Amino acid sequence: MAVMQGFRDRVAIAGIGYTEFSKNSKVSTLTLATRAIAAAVADAGLEMDDVDGLATHRVGDSALPATVVHALGLRDPKWLLDLFGGGSASHSVVGQAALAIAAGVADTVVCYRAINARSEFRMGGTGRPLVDAAETQYQAPYGYMAPPQQFAMMARAHMEKYGTTAEQLGAVAVTQRGHAAMNERAMMRHPITLDDYLASRWIVEPFRLFDCCLETDVAVALVLTSAERARDLQRPSVLIRGIAWGGGFTLYSSDRPDSTRSAAADLAPRLFEQAGVGPRDIDVAELYDCFTYSVLVQLEDYGFCKKGEGGPFFESGATALGGSIPVNTHGGFLSEGYAHGLNHIAEAVSQLRGSAADRQVEGAEIALSTSQPGYIAGNTSALILRRAP
Protein backbone atom coordinates (compact mmCIF):
# COMPACT_ATOMS: atom_id res chain seq x y z
CA MET A 1 0.00 0.00 0.00
CA ALA A 2 2.87 2.35 0.73
CA VAL A 3 3.97 2.08 -2.87
CA MET A 4 0.55 2.92 -4.21
CA GLN A 5 0.09 5.87 -1.86
CA GLY A 6 3.43 7.09 -3.12
CA PHE A 7 1.85 7.09 -6.56
CA ARG A 8 -0.83 9.62 -5.57
CA ASP A 9 -0.89 12.79 -7.67
CA ARG A 10 2.26 11.95 -9.59
CA VAL A 11 0.64 11.73 -13.03
CA ALA A 12 -1.69 14.22 -14.70
CA ILE A 13 -4.21 14.13 -17.49
CA ALA A 14 -3.04 17.15 -19.44
CA GLY A 15 -5.12 16.97 -22.61
CA ILE A 16 -8.40 15.59 -23.91
CA GLY A 17 -9.48 15.17 -27.52
CA TYR A 18 -12.61 14.04 -29.28
CA THR A 19 -13.84 13.35 -32.75
CA GLU A 20 -17.51 13.91 -33.49
CA PHE A 21 -19.91 11.37 -31.96
CA SER A 22 -21.91 9.96 -34.89
CA LYS A 23 -23.71 6.97 -36.32
CA ASN A 24 -21.41 6.86 -39.32
CA SER A 25 -17.98 8.43 -39.23
CA LYS A 26 -17.33 7.42 -42.87
CA VAL A 27 -13.64 7.04 -41.94
CA SER A 28 -11.45 4.24 -40.58
CA THR A 29 -10.76 3.67 -36.91
CA LEU A 30 -7.15 4.62 -37.69
CA THR A 31 -8.30 8.03 -38.93
CA LEU A 32 -10.58 8.45 -35.92
CA ALA A 33 -7.64 7.61 -33.64
CA THR A 34 -5.20 10.03 -35.26
CA ARG A 35 -7.79 12.83 -35.24
CA ALA A 36 -8.58 12.41 -31.54
CA ILE A 37 -4.91 12.09 -30.62
CA ALA A 38 -4.04 15.26 -32.54
CA ALA A 39 -6.86 17.10 -30.78
CA ALA A 40 -5.75 15.89 -27.35
CA VAL A 41 -2.10 16.81 -27.93
CA ALA A 42 -3.15 20.29 -29.08
CA ASP A 43 -5.45 20.63 -26.06
CA ALA A 44 -2.49 19.88 -23.80
CA GLY A 45 -0.35 22.46 -25.58
CA LEU A 46 2.19 19.81 -26.57
CA GLU A 47 3.72 18.78 -29.89
CA MET A 48 3.08 15.37 -31.43
CA ASP A 49 6.77 14.57 -31.09
CA ASP A 50 6.42 14.88 -27.31
CA VAL A 51 4.35 11.70 -27.35
CA ASP A 52 6.44 8.64 -26.54
CA GLY A 53 3.78 6.12 -25.61
CA LEU A 54 0.36 4.96 -26.82
CA ALA A 55 -2.23 2.71 -25.21
CA THR A 56 -5.65 1.40 -26.14
CA HIS A 57 -8.15 -1.32 -25.32
CA ARG A 58 -9.86 -3.18 -28.12
CA VAL A 59 -12.06 -6.15 -28.84
CA GLY A 60 -10.69 -6.81 -32.30
CA ASP A 61 -12.40 -3.71 -33.64
CA SER A 62 -9.82 -0.94 -33.91
CA ALA A 63 -6.43 0.25 -35.10
CA LEU A 64 -3.48 -1.17 -33.15
CA PRO A 65 -1.15 1.17 -31.26
CA ALA A 66 1.72 -0.10 -33.41
CA THR A 67 -0.19 1.03 -36.50
CA VAL A 68 -1.13 4.40 -35.02
CA VAL A 69 2.49 5.07 -34.03
CA HIS A 70 3.59 4.75 -37.63
CA ALA A 71 0.66 6.70 -39.00
CA LEU A 72 1.62 9.59 -36.70
CA GLY A 73 5.29 9.31 -37.61
CA LEU A 74 6.36 8.82 -34.00
CA ARG A 75 9.96 7.64 -33.95
CA ASP A 76 11.13 5.28 -31.24
CA PRO A 77 8.07 5.06 -28.96
CA LYS A 78 9.10 3.93 -25.49
CA TRP A 79 5.92 2.25 -24.34
CA LEU A 80 2.91 0.72 -26.13
CA LEU A 81 -0.07 -1.14 -24.70
CA ASP A 82 -2.67 -3.04 -26.74
CA LEU A 83 -5.08 -4.46 -24.18
CA PHE A 84 -7.74 -6.94 -25.20
CA GLY A 85 -10.86 -5.97 -23.38
CA GLY A 86 -14.19 -4.23 -23.41
CA GLY A 87 -15.59 -1.64 -21.08
CA SER A 88 -14.15 -3.26 -17.99
CA ALA A 89 -10.66 -2.47 -19.34
CA SER A 90 -11.22 1.20 -20.14
CA HIS A 91 -9.84 2.68 -16.96
CA SER A 92 -7.24 -0.05 -16.69
CA VAL A 93 -5.55 1.34 -19.81
CA VAL A 94 -5.22 4.78 -18.27
CA GLY A 95 -4.07 3.34 -14.97
CA GLN A 96 -1.36 1.30 -16.63
CA ALA A 97 -0.20 4.26 -18.70
CA ALA A 98 0.07 6.25 -15.47
CA LEU A 99 2.14 3.51 -13.88
CA ALA A 100 4.46 3.52 -16.89
CA ILE A 101 4.97 7.27 -16.54
CA ALA A 102 5.46 7.07 -12.77
CA ALA A 103 8.03 4.33 -13.33
CA GLY A 104 9.91 6.49 -15.82
CA VAL A 105 9.36 4.19 -18.78
CA ALA A 106 7.68 6.93 -20.82
CA ASP A 107 7.14 10.68 -20.40
CA THR A 108 3.96 11.42 -22.32
CA VAL A 109 1.45 8.70 -23.16
CA VAL A 110 -1.75 9.08 -25.14
CA CYS A 111 -4.58 6.68 -24.29
CA TYR A 112 -7.21 6.44 -27.00
CA ARG A 113 -10.24 4.44 -27.99
CA ALA A 114 -11.38 4.60 -31.61
CA ILE A 115 -14.47 2.69 -32.73
CA ASN A 116 -17.00 2.54 -35.49
CA ALA A 117 -19.35 0.81 -33.08
CA ARG A 118 -22.43 1.61 -35.17
CA SER A 119 -21.36 1.65 -38.80
CA GLU A 120 -18.81 -1.20 -38.79
CA PHE A 121 -18.68 -3.39 -35.69
CA ARG A 122 -21.91 -3.01 -33.76
CA MET A 123 -21.13 -2.99 -30.10
CA GLY A 124 -24.58 -4.26 -29.14
CA GLY A 125 -23.91 -7.53 -30.92
CA THR A 126 -26.32 -7.22 -33.86
CA GLY A 127 -24.87 -8.94 -36.91
CA ARG A 128 -21.51 -9.40 -35.22
CA PRO A 129 -19.61 -12.69 -35.13
CA LEU A 130 -20.04 -14.61 -31.90
CA VAL A 131 -17.47 -13.86 -29.24
CA ASP A 132 -14.59 -16.30 -29.27
CA ALA A 133 -14.73 -17.28 -25.61
CA ALA A 134 -15.09 -20.61 -23.84
CA GLU A 135 -18.40 -19.45 -22.34
CA THR A 136 -20.03 -18.84 -25.72
CA GLN A 137 -20.78 -22.55 -26.16
CA TYR A 138 -23.01 -22.50 -23.05
CA GLN A 139 -24.96 -19.40 -24.08
CA ALA A 140 -25.15 -18.74 -27.82
CA PRO A 141 -27.13 -21.93 -28.66
CA TYR A 142 -29.92 -20.46 -26.49
CA GLY A 143 -29.95 -17.08 -28.17
CA TYR A 144 -28.03 -15.50 -25.28
CA MET A 145 -25.12 -13.65 -26.85
CA ALA A 146 -25.39 -9.87 -26.50
CA PRO A 147 -24.45 -7.48 -23.68
CA PRO A 148 -28.02 -6.11 -23.30
CA GLN A 149 -29.20 -9.65 -22.54
CA GLN A 150 -26.44 -10.28 -20.01
CA PHE A 151 -27.03 -7.03 -18.15
CA ALA A 152 -30.81 -7.46 -18.31
CA MET A 153 -30.33 -10.78 -16.50
CA MET A 154 -28.47 -8.99 -13.71
CA ALA A 155 -31.01 -6.17 -13.58
CA ARG A 156 -33.90 -8.62 -13.21
CA ALA A 157 -32.18 -10.29 -10.26
CA HIS A 158 -31.78 -6.86 -8.61
CA MET A 159 -35.42 -5.98 -9.26
CA GLU A 160 -36.51 -9.27 -7.70
CA LYS A 161 -34.26 -9.03 -4.66
CA TYR A 162 -34.53 -5.32 -3.85
CA GLY A 163 -37.72 -4.18 -5.54
CA THR A 164 -35.94 -1.93 -8.04
CA THR A 165 -38.55 -0.62 -10.47
CA ALA A 166 -38.84 0.22 -14.15
CA GLU A 167 -39.46 3.84 -13.09
CA GLN A 168 -36.11 3.87 -11.27
CA LEU A 169 -34.31 2.55 -14.34
CA GLY A 170 -36.19 5.17 -16.31
CA ALA A 171 -35.02 7.92 -13.96
CA VAL A 172 -31.46 7.19 -15.07
CA ALA A 173 -32.36 7.56 -18.74
CA VAL A 174 -34.40 10.73 -18.20
CA THR A 175 -31.88 12.45 -15.91
CA GLN A 176 -28.91 11.73 -18.12
CA ARG A 177 -30.80 13.01 -21.15
CA GLY A 178 -31.36 16.21 -19.23
CA HIS A 179 -27.61 16.48 -18.70
CA ALA A 180 -26.93 15.81 -22.38
CA ALA A 181 -29.18 18.72 -23.31
CA MET A 182 -26.44 20.93 -21.83
CA ASN A 183 -23.65 19.19 -23.76
CA GLU A 184 -23.11 20.31 -27.33
CA ARG A 185 -21.15 17.13 -28.14
CA ALA A 186 -24.01 14.82 -27.14
CA MET A 187 -25.75 12.77 -29.84
CA MET A 188 -29.13 12.79 -28.08
CA ARG A 189 -30.06 16.19 -26.72
CA HIS A 190 -33.86 16.38 -26.90
CA PRO A 191 -35.41 15.85 -23.45
CA ILE A 192 -37.40 12.71 -22.69
CA THR A 193 -39.96 12.06 -19.98
CA LEU A 194 -40.60 8.99 -17.87
CA ASP A 195 -43.62 8.29 -20.08
CA ASP A 196 -41.38 8.37 -23.15
CA TYR A 197 -39.10 5.91 -21.41
CA LEU A 198 -41.93 3.57 -20.47
CA ALA A 199 -43.33 3.73 -24.01
CA SER A 200 -40.01 2.88 -25.66
CA ARG A 201 -39.89 -0.59 -27.20
CA TRP A 202 -38.58 -3.67 -25.47
CA ILE A 203 -35.05 -4.70 -26.36
CA VAL A 204 -34.81 -7.46 -23.81
CA GLU A 205 -37.08 -7.39 -20.77
CA PRO A 206 -36.58 -5.76 -18.33
CA PHE A 207 -34.68 -3.36 -20.67
CA ARG A 208 -36.41 -0.98 -23.03
CA LEU A 209 -34.71 0.97 -25.81
CA PHE A 210 -33.87 3.86 -23.48
CA ASP A 211 -32.15 1.53 -21.02
CA CYS A 212 -29.48 0.82 -23.61
CA CYS A 213 -26.52 3.00 -24.51
CA LEU A 214 -25.98 4.42 -27.96
CA GLU A 215 -23.85 2.56 -30.47
CA THR A 216 -21.43 5.18 -31.68
CA ASP A 217 -18.65 5.95 -34.15
CA VAL A 218 -16.15 8.04 -32.23
CA ALA A 219 -12.64 8.36 -30.85
CA VAL A 220 -11.56 9.95 -27.59
CA ALA A 221 -7.95 10.47 -26.53
CA LEU A 222 -6.31 11.48 -23.25
CA VAL A 223 -2.76 12.83 -22.84
CA LEU A 224 -0.99 11.70 -19.68
CA THR A 225 2.26 13.13 -18.43
CA SER A 226 4.01 13.68 -15.10
CA ALA A 227 2.37 16.08 -12.67
CA GLU A 228 5.58 18.09 -12.68
CA ARG A 229 5.52 18.55 -16.43
CA ALA A 230 1.77 19.23 -16.50
CA ARG A 231 2.22 22.16 -14.15
CA ASP A 232 3.96 24.07 -16.93
CA LEU A 233 1.34 23.32 -19.58
CA GLN A 234 -1.56 25.50 -20.65
CA ARG A 235 -4.47 23.68 -18.99
CA PRO A 236 -5.26 23.43 -15.28
CA SER A 237 -3.69 20.22 -14.01
CA VAL A 238 -5.93 17.27 -13.29
CA LEU A 239 -4.07 14.67 -11.23
CA ILE A 240 -4.61 10.94 -10.95
CA ARG A 241 -5.25 10.49 -7.26
CA GLY A 242 -5.99 6.77 -7.29
CA ILE A 243 -6.31 3.80 -9.60
CA ALA A 244 -7.60 0.37 -8.75
CA TRP A 245 -8.38 -2.88 -10.47
CA GLY A 246 -10.80 -5.56 -9.41
CA GLY A 247 -11.44 -9.16 -10.36
CA GLY A 248 -14.97 -9.92 -9.33
CA PHE A 249 -16.98 -12.75 -10.77
CA THR A 250 -18.28 -14.09 -14.03
CA LEU A 251 -21.31 -16.33 -14.27
CA TYR A 252 -18.87 -19.24 -14.10
CA SER A 253 -16.74 -18.31 -11.09
CA SER A 254 -16.86 -20.78 -8.25
CA ASP A 255 -18.30 -19.53 -4.94
CA ARG A 256 -19.82 -16.54 -6.68
CA PRO A 257 -22.21 -14.36 -4.70
CA ASP A 258 -25.70 -13.56 -5.94
CA SER A 259 -26.22 -11.71 -9.20
CA THR A 260 -26.83 -8.32 -7.60
CA ARG A 261 -23.25 -7.61 -6.51
CA SER A 262 -20.66 -6.31 -8.97
CA ALA A 263 -16.86 -6.40 -8.82
CA ALA A 264 -16.96 -2.68 -7.96
CA ALA A 265 -17.78 -3.75 -4.40
CA ASP A 266 -14.35 -5.39 -4.17
CA LEU A 267 -12.51 -2.58 -5.94
CA ALA A 268 -14.07 0.41 -4.14
CA PRO A 269 -12.39 0.03 -0.72
CA ARG A 270 -8.98 -0.31 -2.37
CA LEU A 271 -9.58 2.70 -4.60
CA PHE A 272 -10.76 4.99 -1.80
CA GLU A 273 -7.95 3.93 0.53
CA GLN A 274 -5.39 4.56 -2.16
CA ALA A 275 -6.80 8.01 -2.90
CA GLY A 276 -7.24 8.88 0.77
CA VAL A 277 -10.86 9.92 0.24
CA GLY A 278 -14.29 8.37 0.68
CA PRO A 279 -17.54 8.40 -1.27
CA ARG A 280 -18.64 11.57 0.52
CA ASP A 281 -15.61 13.42 -0.82
CA ILE A 282 -16.52 12.76 -4.45
CA ASP A 283 -17.96 15.88 -6.09
CA VAL A 284 -18.92 14.32 -9.41
CA ALA A 285 -19.09 10.71 -10.62
CA GLU A 286 -18.95 9.49 -14.22
CA LEU A 287 -20.19 5.91 -13.88
CA TYR A 288 -20.01 3.37 -16.71
CA ASP A 289 -23.53 3.32 -18.11
CA CYS A 290 -23.69 0.69 -20.82
CA PHE A 291 -27.22 0.26 -19.44
CA THR A 292 -29.29 2.22 -16.93
CA TYR A 293 -29.00 -0.57 -14.39
CA SER A 294 -25.18 -0.39 -14.36
CA VAL A 295 -25.45 3.07 -12.80
CA LEU A 296 -27.71 1.89 -9.98
CA VAL A 297 -25.54 -1.06 -9.01
CA GLN A 298 -22.41 1.13 -8.98
CA LEU A 299 -24.05 3.75 -6.75
CA GLU A 300 -24.45 0.92 -4.26
CA ASP A 301 -21.16 -0.87 -4.77
CA TYR A 302 -19.08 2.36 -4.64
CA GLY A 303 -20.83 3.24 -1.38
CA PHE A 304 -22.90 6.28 -2.37
CA CYS A 305 -25.96 4.57 -0.89
CA LYS A 306 -26.79 1.31 0.87
CA LYS A 307 -26.92 -1.99 -1.01
CA GLY A 308 -30.27 -2.34 -2.71
CA GLU A 309 -31.09 1.38 -2.52
CA GLY A 310 -29.60 2.52 -5.80
CA GLY A 311 -33.05 2.92 -7.36
CA PRO A 312 -34.61 5.12 -4.67
CA PHE A 313 -31.33 7.04 -4.32
CA PHE A 314 -31.26 7.91 -8.02
CA GLU A 315 -34.97 8.70 -8.02
CA SER A 316 -34.43 11.17 -5.13
CA GLY A 317 -32.58 13.52 -7.48
CA ALA A 318 -29.26 13.18 -5.65
CA THR A 319 -27.48 12.25 -8.86
CA ALA A 320 -28.81 15.10 -11.01
CA LEU A 321 -26.85 18.30 -11.60
CA GLY A 322 -27.46 20.33 -8.46
CA GLY A 323 -27.83 17.17 -6.36
CA SER A 324 -25.41 15.88 -3.74
CA ILE A 325 -23.49 13.66 -6.17
CA PRO A 326 -24.08 14.53 -9.83
CA VAL A 327 -23.64 11.45 -12.04
CA ASN A 328 -22.86 11.31 -15.76
CA THR A 329 -22.92 15.04 -16.26
CA HIS A 330 -22.20 14.66 -19.99
CA GLY A 331 -25.21 12.43 -20.52
CA GLY A 332 -23.13 9.26 -20.46
CA PHE A 333 -23.20 6.49 -23.02
CA LEU A 334 -26.98 6.69 -22.89
CA SER A 335 -27.08 10.19 -24.38
CA GLU A 336 -23.65 11.68 -25.16
CA GLY A 337 -22.42 8.57 -26.97
CA TYR A 338 -20.35 5.50 -26.43
CA ALA A 339 -16.57 5.85 -26.40
CA HIS A 340 -16.12 2.68 -24.38
CA GLY A 341 -15.16 4.42 -21.14
CA LEU A 342 -12.83 7.20 -22.25
CA ASN A 343 -15.52 9.87 -22.63
CA HIS A 344 -16.30 9.41 -18.94
CA ILE A 345 -12.71 10.21 -18.00
CA ALA A 346 -12.62 13.15 -20.42
CA GLU A 347 -15.80 14.56 -18.86
CA ALA A 348 -14.34 14.18 -15.37
CA VAL A 349 -11.32 16.18 -16.57
CA SER A 350 -13.56 18.94 -17.96
CA GLN A 351 -15.45 19.10 -14.66
CA LEU A 352 -12.24 19.39 -12.64
CA ARG A 353 -10.87 22.05 -14.98
CA GLY A 354 -14.06 24.00 -14.45
CA SER A 355 -14.66 24.03 -18.20
CA ALA A 356 -17.91 22.07 -18.38
CA ALA A 357 -19.96 25.17 -19.26
CA ASP A 358 -23.68 24.90 -18.43
CA ARG A 359 -23.28 21.49 -16.86
CA GLN A 360 -20.40 22.48 -14.57
CA VAL A 361 -20.59 21.10 -11.03
CA GLU A 362 -19.68 24.15 -9.02
CA GLY A 363 -16.38 23.86 -7.21
CA ALA A 364 -15.74 20.28 -8.33
CA GLU A 365 -12.40 19.15 -6.90
CA ILE A 366 -12.56 15.35 -6.79
CA ALA A 367 -14.11 13.06 -9.41
CA LEU A 368 -14.70 9.33 -9.73
CA SER A 369 -14.73 7.71 -13.14
CA THR A 370 -15.43 4.02 -13.55
CA SER A 371 -15.32 1.22 -16.08
CA GLN A 372 -17.88 -1.53 -16.58
CA PRO A 373 -18.37 -2.92 -13.09
CA GLY A 374 -17.10 -6.38 -13.88
CA TYR A 375 -20.27 -8.39 -14.15
CA ILE A 376 -19.62 -10.15 -17.39
CA ALA A 377 -15.88 -10.03 -17.92
CA GLY A 378 -14.82 -10.62 -14.35
CA ASN A 379 -12.63 -7.56 -14.10
CA THR A 380 -13.07 -3.85 -13.56
CA SER A 381 -11.05 -0.69 -13.02
CA ALA A 382 -11.66 2.88 -11.87
CA LEU A 383 -9.91 6.21 -11.29
CA ILE A 384 -10.19 9.02 -8.79
CA LEU A 385 -9.04 12.36 -10.20
CA ARG A 386 -8.47 15.67 -8.47
CA ARG A 387 -7.91 19.25 -9.47
CA ALA A 388 -4.34 20.27 -8.67
CA PRO A 389 -4.26 22.54 -5.62
Add this chain to the structure above:
Amino acid sequence: MTDPVPRPAPQADRDSVPFWEGVEAGELRVQQCDACGRLRWPPREICGRCRSTASTWRALSGAGRIDSWIVAHQVFHPAFADSVPYTVLQVAVDEQPDIQMIGLYEGEGEPAFGMAVRAVFVRGSNGAMLVHWTPSPG
Protein backbone atom coordinates in the same frame (compact mmCIF):
# COMPACT_ATOMS: atom_id res chain seq x y z
CA MET B 1 -39.46 -25.55 -35.17
CA THR B 2 -37.77 -24.39 -38.34
CA ASP B 3 -35.38 -21.50 -37.93
CA PRO B 4 -34.41 -19.12 -40.76
CA VAL B 5 -30.84 -20.35 -40.34
CA PRO B 6 -29.59 -22.98 -37.87
CA ARG B 7 -29.02 -21.84 -34.32
CA PRO B 8 -25.38 -21.62 -33.25
CA ALA B 9 -24.26 -25.13 -32.34
CA PRO B 10 -22.28 -25.65 -29.14
CA GLN B 11 -18.60 -25.46 -30.03
CA ALA B 12 -17.08 -27.89 -27.56
CA ASP B 13 -13.52 -27.21 -26.48
CA ARG B 14 -10.99 -29.70 -25.16
CA ASP B 15 -12.34 -29.35 -21.62
CA SER B 16 -16.03 -29.59 -22.40
CA VAL B 17 -16.38 -32.65 -24.65
CA PRO B 18 -17.60 -34.92 -21.79
CA PHE B 19 -20.26 -32.36 -20.83
CA TRP B 20 -21.69 -32.22 -24.35
CA GLU B 21 -21.50 -36.02 -24.69
CA GLY B 22 -23.60 -36.13 -21.53
CA VAL B 23 -26.15 -33.73 -22.98
CA GLU B 24 -26.43 -35.94 -26.10
CA ALA B 25 -27.15 -38.84 -23.71
CA GLY B 26 -29.80 -36.82 -21.84
CA GLU B 27 -27.69 -36.10 -18.74
CA LEU B 28 -26.26 -32.98 -17.15
CA ARG B 29 -22.75 -34.07 -16.26
CA VAL B 30 -20.40 -31.99 -14.10
CA GLN B 31 -17.05 -32.69 -12.49
CA GLN B 32 -16.77 -33.44 -8.78
CA CYS B 33 -13.47 -32.71 -7.06
CA ASP B 34 -12.01 -35.94 -5.66
CA ALA B 35 -10.24 -34.02 -2.90
CA CYS B 36 -12.86 -31.60 -1.50
CA GLY B 37 -16.08 -32.87 -3.04
CA ARG B 38 -16.94 -29.56 -4.68
CA LEU B 39 -18.92 -29.72 -7.91
CA ARG B 40 -17.43 -27.83 -10.85
CA TRP B 41 -18.96 -26.49 -14.05
CA PRO B 42 -18.06 -25.39 -16.73
CA PRO B 43 -15.44 -28.13 -17.06
CA ARG B 44 -11.81 -27.32 -16.29
CA GLU B 45 -8.86 -29.23 -14.94
CA ILE B 46 -8.32 -27.53 -11.60
CA CYS B 47 -10.58 -27.13 -8.57
CA GLY B 48 -10.96 -23.40 -7.87
CA ARG B 49 -11.34 -24.06 -4.15
CA CYS B 50 -8.67 -26.66 -3.19
CA ARG B 51 -6.65 -26.67 -6.46
CA SER B 52 -6.74 -30.45 -6.78
CA THR B 53 -6.69 -31.69 -10.37
CA ALA B 54 -8.34 -35.02 -9.57
CA SER B 55 -12.02 -35.18 -10.43
CA THR B 56 -14.80 -37.55 -11.42
CA TRP B 57 -17.72 -36.85 -13.75
CA ARG B 58 -21.16 -37.30 -12.23
CA ALA B 59 -24.68 -36.69 -13.46
CA LEU B 60 -26.84 -34.01 -11.83
CA SER B 61 -30.52 -34.64 -11.12
CA GLY B 62 -31.49 -31.90 -13.58
CA ALA B 63 -33.41 -30.04 -10.86
CA GLY B 64 -32.80 -26.34 -10.33
CA ARG B 65 -34.31 -23.00 -9.40
CA ILE B 66 -34.66 -19.84 -11.42
CA ASP B 67 -32.12 -17.20 -10.36
CA SER B 68 -33.05 -14.69 -13.06
CA TRP B 69 -34.61 -14.47 -16.49
CA ILE B 70 -34.98 -12.22 -19.51
CA VAL B 71 -37.41 -11.98 -22.39
CA ALA B 72 -35.53 -11.37 -25.63
CA HIS B 73 -37.27 -9.15 -28.18
CA GLN B 74 -34.39 -7.74 -30.21
CA VAL B 75 -32.91 -10.21 -32.70
CA PHE B 76 -29.13 -10.45 -32.27
CA HIS B 77 -28.69 -13.55 -34.45
CA PRO B 78 -30.76 -14.41 -37.55
CA ALA B 79 -31.53 -17.93 -36.27
CA PHE B 80 -33.80 -16.40 -33.64
CA ALA B 81 -35.71 -14.03 -35.95
CA ASP B 82 -38.89 -16.13 -35.87
CA SER B 83 -38.57 -17.04 -32.18
CA VAL B 84 -38.83 -13.63 -30.50
CA PRO B 85 -40.00 -12.98 -27.91
CA TYR B 86 -38.32 -15.88 -26.15
CA THR B 87 -37.45 -16.38 -22.50
CA VAL B 88 -33.95 -17.26 -21.33
CA LEU B 89 -33.34 -18.45 -17.78
CA GLN B 90 -30.38 -18.41 -15.47
CA VAL B 91 -30.86 -21.56 -13.40
CA ALA B 92 -29.08 -22.46 -10.15
CA VAL B 93 -28.74 -26.24 -9.95
CA ASP B 94 -30.12 -27.86 -6.80
CA GLU B 95 -26.98 -29.83 -5.93
CA GLN B 96 -24.83 -26.66 -5.69
CA PRO B 97 -26.61 -23.37 -6.43
CA ASP B 98 -23.47 -21.43 -7.37
CA ILE B 99 -23.44 -23.56 -10.52
CA GLN B 100 -25.72 -21.60 -12.83
CA MET B 101 -26.70 -22.47 -16.36
CA ILE B 102 -28.23 -20.41 -19.15
CA GLY B 103 -31.05 -22.06 -21.07
CA LEU B 104 -34.36 -21.54 -22.82
CA TYR B 105 -37.60 -21.65 -20.83
CA GLU B 106 -40.19 -24.18 -21.94
CA GLY B 107 -43.26 -23.24 -19.94
CA GLU B 108 -46.50 -21.31 -19.82
CA GLY B 109 -46.62 -17.91 -18.20
CA GLU B 110 -44.00 -15.69 -16.63
CA PRO B 111 -41.13 -17.32 -14.78
CA ALA B 112 -40.54 -16.32 -11.16
CA PHE B 113 -37.52 -15.95 -8.94
CA GLY B 114 -36.87 -19.20 -7.07
CA MET B 115 -39.30 -21.21 -9.22
CA ALA B 116 -38.43 -24.93 -9.42
CA VAL B 117 -37.49 -26.15 -12.89
CA ARG B 118 -35.98 -29.27 -14.39
CA ALA B 119 -33.74 -29.82 -17.39
CA VAL B 120 -35.25 -31.20 -20.58
CA PHE B 121 -33.19 -32.22 -23.58
CA VAL B 122 -34.23 -30.84 -26.94
CA ARG B 123 -32.62 -31.35 -30.34
CA GLY B 124 -32.15 -27.96 -31.97
CA SER B 125 -32.13 -26.75 -35.55
CA ASN B 126 -28.33 -26.97 -35.39
CA GLY B 127 -28.59 -30.77 -34.96
CA ALA B 128 -27.17 -30.71 -31.47
CA MET B 129 -28.94 -31.71 -28.29
CA LEU B 130 -29.49 -28.70 -26.03
CA VAL B 131 -30.64 -28.16 -22.45
CA HIS B 132 -33.93 -26.34 -21.91
CA TRP B 133 -35.81 -25.89 -18.62
CA THR B 134 -39.42 -26.58 -17.75
CA PRO B 135 -41.44 -25.87 -14.58
CA SER B 136 -41.24 -28.66 -12.06
CA PRO B 137 -44.26 -28.43 -9.74
CA GLY B 138 -43.92 -29.59 -6.16
